[in-house]
Amino acid sequence: MKVLIATDKPFAKVAVDGIRKEIEAAGYELVLLEKYTEKQQLLDAVKDVNAIIIRSDIIDAEVFDAAKELKIVVRAGAGYDNVDLDAATAHGVCVMNTPGQNSNAVAELALGMMVYAVRNFYNGTSGSELMGKKLGIHAYGNVGRNVARIAKGFGMEIFAFDAFCPKEVIEKDGVKAADSVEELYSTSDIVSLHIPATAETKESINYELLNKMPKGAILVNTARKEVINETELIKLMQDRVDFKYVTDIMPAADAKFNENFAGRYFSTPKKMGAQTAEANINAGIAAAVQIVGFLNDGCEKFRVNK
Ligand code: 3PG
Structure with missing residues (x-):
């Protein structure tokens, strides 16, 4: 063989x-x-x-x-x-x-990206801390659970939503289960994406959902670029100068993000979570x-x- x-x-x-x-x-x-x-x-x-x-x-x-x-x-x-x-x-x-x-590796990168974003991409200006921030974990699978475990050490308040995971399973980890995806985004200062790319999830992260996030919101994507509606994310970042996007999966419109959102956008050159x-x-x-x-x-x- x-x-x-x-x-x-x-x-x-x-x-x-x-x-x-x-x-x-x-x-x-x-x-x-x-x-x-x-x-x-x-x-x-x-x-x-x-x-x-x-x-x-x-x-x-x-x-x-x-x-x-x-x-x-x-x-x-x-x-x-x-x-x-x-x-x-x-x-x-x-x-x-x-x-x-490989889920711990991806989760560690997600937390690293959160620190990078709240510290203004290490540009030397006064940033903020993860402690006390509300973290929304979108999908509570192997990576999501590892993100929750590490985020606890940072003293974050942790929420999660997973359409396929019973609330009791989420809550037994000391994580608050959101009732809906809308509630998760409305509640969270930082959302960390861990959904797979399927027919249902493709381009599901759109303007309407992201605009529910509070002022100073950060979206961290270590999942897939396909789940993002890029056109709507660009529109949202134009409308909301407080919004940051950090990703491990370079968007198709990387040049456009770089050009328009300096200091609020970062992508790794090649997916490196795992x-x-x-x-x-x-x-x-x-x-x-x-x-x-x-x-x-x-x-x-x-x-x-x-
Ligand atoms: C996965 O789905 O396991 C991760 O996205 C890692 O993918 P990679 O093996 O291409 O780095």
């Missing part, structure tokens, strides 16, 4: 070494395609492999068509919006993710273990397609 790691944004070497150990211990071969620039390189690399480990790499119908021997794709991470699940199912390929394995050695090791090795479990024993835990 042949397992491919296909990562446009590579794992730390220590993670690749760990993955190799798991794959070779099972008697399989590991091949590596990192930092590829053309889709054709991916199409060539998948031709004879039985399993693929990816990150945000796009696995669409064309890739499945090219991968004649493929049985399983594991997205080493949480969000699997980069994989065409219907095409996978049509090709009889199992798709999994590795939930929770870009730590620890997250790479956790998610990468989990992916390898899941592949071995699937190929050896048919274990389908963490399968995300039908």
Whole structure:
């Protein structure tokens, strides 16, 4: 059996070494395609492999068509919006993710971005503190829970809304459960986004919702750019000079944000929330273990397609 790691944004070497150990211990071969620039390189690399480990790499119908021997794709991470699940199912390929394995890394970055924003992007002027501020966590999954845990240490007042998570689960962590997404935004000085990109959430973060936030509001996005209605966010930031946007996923209109909102906008050059050695090791090795479990024993835990 042949397992491919296909990562446009590579794992730390220590993670690749760990993955190799798991794959070779099972008697399989590991091949590596990192930092590829053309889709054709991916199409060539998948031709004879039985399993693929990816990150945000796009696995669409064309890739499945090219991968004649493929049985399983594991997205080493949480969000699997980069994989065409219907095409996978049509090709009889199992798709999994590795939930929770990189969530602390993303949560730490979210808090780091909050500090950066309240301290005026470290420009030397007098900023403010996170202590006592109201934090709204939009979606209370693995990352959201880690954000809450860390934010408690900062002394923030924490609220969360998650349409799929019972209020009791949120409240047992000492977090206040908002009754609606509107209430979360009206209440929170800072909102941290942790929703996945789905048909329902795409462009759902719009003018109307963001305009409910109090004066001096900050939106922190370590989730996906697709959930933001960029045109409406730009309009909101034009109308509200108090509003700051900090993101780990560069907007399509990055130049426009930079040009118009200096001192109120920041984006990392490349998504780096999960870009730590620890997250790479956790998610990468989990992916390898899941592949071995699937190929050896048919274990389908963490399968995300039908
Ligand atoms: C995820 O969905 O797991 C995170 O967004 C991290 O994605 P990455 O592996 O592309 O950094």
